[in-house]
Amino acid sequence: MERTFLMVKPDGVSRQLIGEIVSRFEKKGFRLAGAKLMQISDELAKKHYAEHKERPFFNDLVAFITSGPVFAMVWEGENIIATARQMMGKTNPAEAAPGTIRGDYGVIVSKNIIHGSDSPESAKREISLFFREDELISYSRPADASIY
Ligand code: RTP
Ligand code: MG
Secondary structure (H helix, E strand, O other): OOEEEEEEOHHHHHOOOHHHHHHHHHHHOOEEEEEEEEOOOHHHHHHHOHHHOOOOOHHHHHHHHOOOOEEEEEEEOOOHHHHHHHHHOOOOOOOOOEOEHHHHHOOOOOOOOEEEOOOHHHHHHHHHHHOOHHHOOOOOOOOHHHHO
16 A cells, blocks of 8 residues: 655644544545654754755755754555645645645645655655664554545
8 A cells, every 4th residue: 555754834733724634535435544743953954855955945944944843644445645735736825726735734835734745756765764673563444445
């Protein structure tokens, strides 16, 4: 089963959206494999966003993601990496469709509520940055028989 890394950013935690966001993925039919509220260190933030290190907004991005607690999660399900990105909506909430998380709750690009892995390679890398293997649980639920 495919896994992805999702994270409610400090603005989403502050806006009290953890439950709403978890609920959307749960209702969709995806399965939570691991989760934790955590304060990201400067070092972890720079690793996580390494692909953006030459961008003008990199320092602001690192400062923002370390500015308060985040809710880090691993979810699993068929085609979850691409589907979760669709559920999140476009990077800039101003362009994100209504019905998506960013479209419904975000206003500006630097405070866009949620992070999600953008490819299988990113998912693998990000999951291992944030979680130890023994923090992730594989299990099945009665509902899985109705979802698949
Ligand atoms: P994320 O990595 O957070 O899930 O977001 P994403 O894939 O949709 O967007 P990405 O291109 O990876 O950008 C990472 C985060 O950088 C911030 N950003 N700011 N000021 C700007 O022009 C700008 N552009 C991007 C956003 O918060 C974005 O989520
Ligand atoms: Mg990204």
